[in-house]
Amino acid sequence: MAAPITVRDDNGSTLTLKTPAQRVIALAPSLAELVFEVGGGERLIGAVEYSDYPPQASKLPRIGSNQKLDLERVVKLKPDLILVWYHGNAHREIERLAALKIPMFHLEPKNISDIPGAMERIGRLLDTRTIADAAILRFRDQHARLLREYGGRAPVRTFYQVYERPLLTINDHQLISDVIRLCGGVNVFGKEPMLVPQLSTESVVAANPEVILTANMGGGGGTAQRAMDEPRLAEWLKFGNMAAVKSQQLWLIPGDLISRHGPRILDGAEAVCTALDDARKRR
Known part of the structure; x- marks a missing residue:
């Protein structure tokens, strides 16, 4: 008989499964991508809206959004594991879900190097470790290549616009800021105390960024525009x-790549690095 599987999540909680999970629900598009990446796609039985990659994810039953879950649907699907986006899902919904006593595992990669750890732990919970190990190796190889290529380049002052009204950005503790650092950028609001600070227009003008980035919420293919x-x-x-503005450095980055804390974040980094490199050339 196989030994129980015990894994610690990003909430600091320890989850023990008697056997590998067979019926999994993912409460974020990035979590669904992670499950597919480590070879567990066939175990997914439900996902939230916007879970559309890989294409098979679009066919999964929907159990609501990250802010509002259909708990009745969740119960009917009979999951034996629910993957939760720690700060992305509404806490009131997670509290309601916890009352159902279904095993939950919280994940929230805060930087690029956290993503292989998320893949490794999902692989353990599903017992797909061989496929997970191969995915981790691919990810780390791509990460190392980008570090070699961009790590020593001149810094570029960068502003990442999350939303325009209200005007929101991210500080240095958010994953997108780690992408900016990977490309040799400096987040001009990285030292702000809030993870997603609200700004004034005047503060951005005063910071005088060399590049302004925002996500193309329509996806935008795989390149910076x-x-x-x-x-x-x-x-x-x-x-x-x-x-x-003076050097025409306003850019759209593919939203699905840069905004999801999953295996394609390095593809998003490729787009960011392209934009920052263009700014260097125009100095």
């Missing part, structure tokens, strides 16, 4: 003396 005519960035065109 110069976005001088993007409506969500139009406010910055009023400030012609700001470095990013």
Whole structure:
């Protein structure tokens, strides 16, 4: 008889399964991607809206959104493991879910190097460790290549716009900021105390970023796109003396790649690195 599986999650809780999970629900698109990446796609029985990669994920039964779950549907699906995005899912919904006594495992990669650990732990919970190990190796090889290629390049002052109204960004403890660092960028609001600070237009102008990035929420393929005519960035065109505007360094980054804390984050990094490299060339 196989030994029980015991794994610690990002909430600091320890989960023990008597046998590998066979019926898994993922409460974030990135978590569904991670399950597929480690060879557990056939074990997924439910996911939240916007879970669309790989294409098979689009066919999974929907159990609501990250903010509102259909608990009746969850119960009917009879999961033996629920993967939770620690800070991405509404806490009131997670509390309701916990009352059902279904095993839950919280994940929240905060930097690029946390993602292999998430893959390794999911692989253990599903007993797909051979496939997980291969996925981890691919990820680390790509990460190492990007570090070699961009690690020594000149710093670029970078502003990442999460949303325009209210004007939101991210600090240095968010995964996207780690992507910016990987590419040789410096997050101009990285030292802010809040994970997702709200800003004034004046504070961005004063920071004088060389590059302004935002996510293309329509996906946007796999490459960075110069976005001088993007409506969500139009406010910055009023400030012609700001470095990013003067050198035409307003960019859209594929949203599915940069906003999901999963295995494709390094593809998002490739797009960010391309944008920052363009800024270096125009100095």
